[in-house]
Amino acid sequence: MPDSRPQPSPPPGRPSEPALLLCGARLTDGRTVDVRLGGGRIEAVGTAGSLAGTTAAGTAVGGGARVDLSGYLLLPAPAEAHTHADTALSADADGPVSYAPEDVQLRATEAALLQLGHGATALRAHVRVGDVQGLGALAAVLEARRSLRGLAEVTTVAVPRVLTGVAGADGLAVLRDAVKMGACVVGGCPDVDPDPAGYVEAVLEVASEQGCPVDLHTDADDPARLARLAAMAGGLRPGVTLGPCGGLARLPVDMASRTADQLAAAGVTVVCLPQGGCGGAEGRDTAPVGLLRAAGVRVAAGSGALRDVSNPVGRGDPLEAAYLLASRHGLRPEEAYDAVSASARAALGLPEVRVEAGFPAELLAVRGDRLAGALSLAYSRIVVHQGRVVARTSAVREYCDSATATELGLPRQGRGKPS
Known part of the structure; x- marks a missing residue:
């Protein structure tokens, strides 16, 4: 092993x-x-x-x-551009996911070490804030980040659930508190808010106030919504990342191409998740990476769910993500590895x-x-x-016993070959 x-x-x-x-x-x-x-x-x-x-x-x-x-x-070294530290390694737990700070910190630390062993020396961790967990999960992941200093560089994305309507005021307050606490990136999932455009406006406003990058999770297959999101995000500095954008794969090619052109014009980075995503079974499509790259969109790849309810067998291995981009999506090995290394680091705002x-x-x-x-x-x-x-x-x-190995012309057991 x-x-x-x-x-x-x-x-x-x-x-x-x-x-x-x-x-x-x-x-x-x-x-x-x-x-x-x-x-x-x-x-x-x-x-x-x-x-x-x-x-x-x-x-x-x-x-x-x-x-x-x-x-x-x-x-x-590769970088992990999209992981969920607060739910990682929770698939085998009995009952609902525990957001107790000590449990989150333990899982987040173990997950980061697992990904570090695969080669990822930098990770971007999405963490839910508000609702039942408040800021406790974020505090736990930030503590894990401190314990990992010198081993891996971990940045955190604050992910509120609702930012519009009556409940949105609380969500905005929690998001601002999360940035003050130490979250490096503001993000979230506009698809689950009753007003997706209003959600994006709120995230961009907080990002502009705080000078933070933006990382939004969307799988919408509504080209008008994606186009509007790109237009709203265009020009924001230090930049906007969208992922996993699997809904683009469900659009007709001409429609997806127009949307890709709009994303490229806005300077938006797309982080795809070829290992299975981090949503329900209906959201497992991988963004059309070849089409996006042809339009000039920077495409990075992440792992998404790491052995949680969304993907109980997730490995968190950047080389597996690159392998899938090469074997299933037509990228050359060099292009596939770029998606988990140079492009992933650029998406995280790290030096080349x-x-x-x-x-x-x-x-x-x-x-x-x-x-x-x-x-x-x-x-x-x-x-x-x-x-x-x-x-x-x-x-x-290692191979089989000596007699069988001799018969097959294989190396004898104990004379293993490193892999």
């Missing part, structure tokens, strides 16, 4: 980590390189063996500061990552030598956040 062991974060006041040397990694362009990390960034990239033994200051790299990546493909000097040291090493193979079968992974190895997953495949 894969064994993922995130390392503990450094205690407060600890001196900066020494330089770390990643040796013999393969890049997607076919080169085999050494990569030196320091100060949370990539200091240098050179041909294999050229950086061995020294840091940027010319001093020797001490023991324990090397990681052998022979046989691994080195990539920019490349395996080049000067870029943030947010990296994922997967066993294999080509991206297509990594997306189809990548169990062994090494995750780097802020220049430190924070998680390792190691898998070994």
Whole structure:
């Protein structure tokens, strides 16, 4: 079984980590390189063996500061663009989902570590506010975020239920309090409000007041509503994200194309959820990613539900999302991986990552030598956040007993092959 062991974060006041040397990694362009990390960034990239033994200051790299990546493909780390931290890992619970703060904090922490083990060093977590849970679930997720500092970067989206009518006044007050408490993004689901346009107006107003990004959840297949939402959101800075937009897949192609053009003109990012979404069974369509990309819309991909009532078998694995985009939606492996890495980071407002000097040291090493193979079968992974190895997953495949293996011409048991 894969064994993922995130390392503990450094205690407060600890001196900066020494330089770390990643040796013999393969890049997607076919080169085999050494990569030196320091100060949370990539200091240098050179041909294999050229950086061995020294840091940027010319001093020797001490023991324990090397990681052998022979046989691994080195990539920019993925980011998780859409997850639900307050309900994650609740599918097996008896009865309704518990929003008790201690339960939410435990589940949110465990879910983030699971996703970190898959490679996601940054996550955007949607959290319901108001109604029965008030601000308790948000407080719990923010506490989980603090406990994960140094391992993964977690941002939170405050998701109120109703923002219009008589009940809307309470929802608006709670949304503003959520931002004051520490929610980084304002969002929600206009589809469940009696006045979807009014809901969006309220969210955009709060976002404008607070200088926050917006992340709205919609699966509507009403092109007029999506067009109006795009027009309302257009020009808002620091930007608007919509997801999962599965309703676009149910529209005629010409109608969906016009809507995609309107989304592109508004500068809206779409986060699709190819692993099954986070709504009811009727909302499991994946947005038409090829059509959106052709229109110029930035398309990122997220995991959505992680083993909750919406998807009790959700894995929270960005590489699975990329695999599905390539295998079911026609994207090239490079385009599919971009959706869970570069485009996902851009949707979260994070700086770009490349395996080049000067870029943030947010990296994922997967066993294999080509991206297509990594997306189809990548169990062994090494995750780097802020220049430190924070998680390792190691898998070994073993075959049958010695006699049968000999008969079949297979390696004997105990001589497993890493995957």
